Amino acid sequence: MDSWTEPHWGSSALVVVDVQVDFVEGGAMPVGGTRAVVPALERLVEAYRRAGLPVVHVVRIYDGDDVDLVRREAIAGGAPVVRPGTPGSELLEELVPGGAGRLDAELLLSGEAQELGPREVALWKPRWSAFYRTPLEELLRGWDVDTVVVAGCNFPNCPRATIIDASQRDLRVVVVDDATSQVTDEGLRQVGALGVTVASVEEVVGAVEQVAPVACEHDRAQAEAVLAYWERARLRARVGQLDVVTGKTVASAVPPPAWSFGDSPRLADELLALVLAGRKTATSSSLPEYEAGGEPLPRVGELSILLDGTGRPRALIRTTHVETVPFGQVTAEFAAAEGEGDRSLESWRDEHRRYFRRVLGSEGFDDATPVVCERFELLDPTWSLERTLTTP
Incomplete structure (x- = not known):
């Protein structure tokens, strides 16, 4: 593996994208297969917490007209999808650290991070990428992170956009294929051509456990x-x-x-x-x-x-x-x-x-x-x- 793209697990952060109640089966805008990857996401999050490595939960909240064009008409028409303060906008309970409480929509919509636990935060992203108009890059640099591990909901959209933006910032990137919904072989091949590492939950957890020291x-x-x-x-x-x-x-x-x-x-x-x-x-x-x-x-x-x-x-x-x-x-x-x-x-x-x-x-x-x-x-x-x- 190229030394410039090989993951540095000890200086990595886990970025979990859009795993919210409305986006899993039974929600207002379900993305097929998302519920099935939740157990894998739980393993990832717990491994990062045990190692003391950063975890970032990136979320959507639709409020007003600051919405991507493809959904703007539906949201303007009152579609009840990840609205501020609603149960559907919350992170899945399985992924939230104990005692973290609910998401603070007002704080998140202001562009600030909400701390959920030690080195664990939630961020609101207004469009596809977790880096667009968010403090994610600043947080990662402050944590001395040079490797981002991406997983979550709907690979062709937000995870993929996040992966590309991370690569453009010269960050080493890993996508966890069995902890991300809507993954395709062709999509993985395309991001692999950018130097992105494709890994399984088992591989990531094993690597992170080795760097706990x-x-x-x-x-x-x-x-x-x-x-x-x-x-x-x-x-x-x-x-x-x-x-x-x-x-x-x-x-x-x-x-x-x-x-x-x-x-x-x-x-x-x-x-x-x-x-x-x-x-x-x-x-x-x-x-x-x-x-x-x-x-x-x-x-x-x-x-x-x-x-x-x-x-x-x-x-x-x-x-x-x-x-x-x-x-x-x-x-x-x-x-x-x-x-x-x-x-x-x-x-x-x-x-x-x-x-x-x-x-x-x-x-x-x-x-x-x-x-x-x-x-x-x-x-x-x-x-x-x-x-x-x-x-x-």
Whole structure:
């Protein structure tokens, strides 16, 4: 095999195309054979999750007139196909990570990625290719991916267009023939002429399982980056001289927990920027989220390292106040401290209601849902240091 096209499994990402309820047998616009490849897709997704390699679910959502020409008349006429927020627009349950919740149509239609799990996102594509008017290429580059593994629904249309666009971006490409519906020998021959590797689920899973240690290396690299940041930040912030704790250990002994805001790389970066600008001094999560993850509630004096959307450590904060109240009783003062939108209580409620419904489901959230309201102070970087680091 040509060394320029041979897959690099350890730096690969799985791209699953259009496997939504409306596109399988029994849906509003079924594509023959899609239901039959779902078990194979499950194996692929689980293998990538176990290896810690990225998974991207690319979806269609038909809203307004931003629809490919061949379907525009039907959609304008009211065809009930992958409409925003409908059950038919959802990913098949078998492929969704536990606790991911429903797709956020508003977020996806804005062109942003929705985080479903660690290194697993959903993207909306307005036309055939997963690269057209989407942040897919940016995400792949951020993950240091040079190989895309494509599978999913209706090979002649969206998977094929995605494969061609990936090849045009000098990415190594694999198509999983027995995890993609409507595959033909002629179609595989044509993409094979572009240097695309045709592989079976068995072959891909076997290859990915062999590179699981590479994913571990990624985790170790991030852990080393967090430790290096912690060593610098605690000296700058004089943490060793403060009476603070990280979990059950003295603050200066080990790095505190490292995490990012929100449920997408975009949101992580957006909210981190507010913290670094001094505008955001509070955050909130629903109590059911803590309970579902078996996580302890934040405590006063606790330290945290904030990560950006790519997982890089960027800030050190200390919790100064924690209170749990019903969603409907969160105050205007706290909403302003969160620093988001126009900082009004109305804006806070709109944004957080949408977020909590996405994470918990509509039936799991109402105005009585307990919300953990946490206030914090920024210890590192200081405003002057952050300005130095970000000024060209």
